[in-house]
Amino acid sequence: MPQKKIKTLSLFSGAGGLDIGFHAAGFDILGCVEIEPAYAASLERNRGPDRLFGPKLNVHCQDIRTFDPAPYVGVGIECVIGGPPCQTFSAAGRRSGGVLGTIDARGRLFESYCRILKAVSPAVFVFENVYGLPGANDGEPWREICNAFSRLGYKLRAEVLDSADYGVPQHRERLIIVGYRDRTLSYEFPMPTHGPDSENGPDLVSIHDAIEDLQDQEEPSHVFDGLYGHLLQLVPEGLNYSFFTREMGYPKPYFAWRSKFHDFLYKVDRNSPSRTIKAQPGKFTGPFHWKNRHFTVPELKRLQSFPDEYELVGKFGKVVEQIGNSVPPRLAQVIAHSVKEQLLRPTKKLKFKRRESGFASTFRQRQRDRTNHFKEVAKREIAERFSNVTHLDQPRENSKEQFFAGYEGFFNKEILNNRPKSESTKRYYKVIEERKDQHIDLVVSPILVKATRKIEIRISGLSKYLLHVDSLTCKAMMHDHDDIFRVWDLIEDSLTKDSQFFTLIDIYGHYANRGDTVKVSTRISGEKKSSLEKAIEFFGSSENCGQFLSDSDIESVIQCGRKETRTLALKLREMRWDVRLPETHATIRDDRVLCTYPFPLLSDKAQLERRRSA
Structure with a gap:
């Protein structure tokens, strides 16, 4: 006799990653609550006769804070699944401006989750979020969330899982909390199904294995456009922009160490799982295909373990966002089976074996091993490419030059060898650049207008990244405060023109990751400085x-x-x-x-x- 399906309510459903996995494990998803219209449209597209979810699914496109769970009370809901938005706890959130956790309104959405749990009273719930949640803000939000669940009578088990260990061709760490009411039962997370932590399981699923049948064997290697596009062809599989850093041994660097995020120019190693797919990647954000292009939607669906037939609604960017924000269905399916067989339909014959006491995942150590492996890959690749290089470019001889720079606004610039005519509408500056040994002196003065203030900018610690420059001093006269932007633009030109670096940030390093090698200070002349000038001095110092x-x-x-x-x-x-x-x-x-x-x-x-x- 077939088992009765487990009636389930899905919250924060997204594009349906958790729902697909739980549905495949025998759970009957009766309702999905999702605030984003495009995501809700994808759920709707996959319900109905001959569709994955069937016609009984109700999709509620609304804010969970206004969702009334009354229709799901007393109808036999045994399981609630879902996890609230993760930005307030995520690493990306920390980089973009800090993690507020439960201080932010989005971080309080667990309260709505608890409100619905209290009303529906399921035997089990499954809550997922970013792996960094327990450590965010010294663990205070984590304790608050766990206490809220415990007050509702649930016993909790929590673990960070890497989806690659469960057959997904992508390394993606997610925090999973399983809460259950029946304290006579116990729950343990399932053993990995793939890789070295599994018990005689298959190897981790590689990208090549996952998408081989989608590949055109005649596809040529692509040429990527844009400022950094030509570098993508030079990146060995499995590496990223850091291949072009001095720390990796690149003889003439393009980037300072940690000047970009690890997904920048990241090209996959086709024989391994991918790094985490991003929901909102930039133009140069990986993962990139080994043919030097972005992955297609069918390929991304495979990397996230979505069924081929599952339809996602929207333009390319919105579909990529839905895939990147999803829990991999394959991981969800393994969790669903373990929850069903240990807690909701207990059986001694488990599809996925429970972890034994003392089990410790090795995925973090393997992560470190992969880093070391790709350092060796970079070392070998650089040695092969530059085997005939006996010396680097000779440093420029000491020199002094003068030119004129004209600006219309901030970004429309021209460089002249001779002084411009007075009737020009652009703001022009006389620039004198003197290079001596490893130091650059830059003198900038506006012409055709009166200069009223002097600014001095000093930069040191450049030699770790620039081959022949360690410091720069710029002394500039200003007509108004907009001149400061143009002075910095000229500084960037001076530092990058004899190097392979593209921008000042590439040299300085990304603010969230840099090692404080390059130091900057700013001083504006005069005893009576405006508050704005004091602010420019304050924030013009790398110390602040x-x-x-x-x-x-x-x-x-x-x-x-x-x-x-x-x-x-x-x-x-x-x-x-x-x-x-x-x-x-x-x-x-x-x-x-x-x-x-x-x-x-x-x-x-x-x-x-x-x-x-x-």
């Missing part, structure tokens, strides 16, 4: 950037009140300084400010529009 500061830290230096601090920060953003505060980034607390770099963002692609908290 890349870390959260309280209002009082800034007020004591600039000698202004909290309201003026906020006004100054927004003014600096207009000048393209990436100063972040609650009014611009929802994940920053009310009493904190973060300035990412001690210089303005020089790329016209960098967006600094003002975004208020939700």
Whole structure:
């Protein structure tokens, strides 16, 4: 006699990753609650006759905080599944502006989860989130969430699992919490089904194994466009931008160590699982196919273990977002079977064996081993490519040159050898660049307008990344504060033109990861400085950037009140300084400010529009 299906309610359903896995394990998904219309449309597309979910599924496209669970009370719901948005606990959130955890409204969504658990009273729930949740904000949100579940009468088991250990061709760590009411039962997470931690299981599923039948054997290697596109062809499989760093042994680096995130120019090793697929990748964000292109939607579905026939609604970017935000269905299916067989339909004959006492996953050690392996790959590749290189480019001889730079706005620039005519509408600057040994002296003066202030910028510690330059001093006269952006643009030109670096950030390093090798200081002349000039000096120092500061830290230096601090920060953003505060980034607390770099963002692609908290 077939078992009765397990009636299940899905919360924060997304595109259905958990739901697909639980459905395949014999769970009957009666309802899905999902706020995002495109995601809800994908769920709708897959319900109905001859569809994966069947016609009984109800899709509720609404905010869970307003969702009324009454229709699911008293109808035999045995299981609730789902996990709230993870941005307030994620590593990406920490990098973009900090983790608020349960302080942020999104971090309080577990309360709605608990409200629905209390109303529906299932025997079991399965809650998933980012692996960093237990450690976020010293563990305070984690304790609060666990206590909330415990007060509802649930015993909890929690573990971080790598989806690759369960047959997914992708390394993706997720925190899984299983809560159950029947304390006469016990639950243990299933043993890995694949890889070295499994008991005689198959190897981890490689990308090649997962998508081989989707490949065109005649497909040529692609040429990727854009600023960094030509480098993608040079990246060995399994490596990323760090291949081009001095730390990896690249003879003439393109990037400082940790100047980008690890997905930047990441090209997969086709014979291994991929790194985590991102929901909102940038143009140069991997994983990239070994043919130097982005993966197609059918390929990405395979890497996330979605069924081929499962339809996702929306344009390419929205579909990629849905895939990247999903729990891999294959991992969900293994969890679902273990929950069913240990807690809801107990049986001694388990499809997936329970972990024994003392089991310890090795995926973190394997992660370190992979890093060391790819360092060796880089070392061998560099030795082979540069086997005939006996010396690097000779340093430039000591030199001194003069030219004129004209700007219309921030980004329209021209360089002239001769002084421009006075009737020009552009702002012109006389530039004198003198190079002596490993030092650059740069003198910048506006012409055709009156200069009223002097600024001095000093940069040191460059020789770790630049082959022949260790320091730079720029002395510039200013007509107005917009001149500062143009001065920094000229500094970037001076530092990059005799190197393979593309931008100042590539040299300085990403604010969240850099090792503080490059030091920057800024001084504006005069005893009577405006609050804005004091703010420029303060944030123009590398000592005050890349870390959260309280209002009082800034007020004591600039000698202004909290309201003026906020006004100054927004003014600096207009000048393209990436100063972040609650009014611009929802994940920053009310009493904190973060300035990412001690210089303005020089790329016209960098967006600094003002975004208020939700």
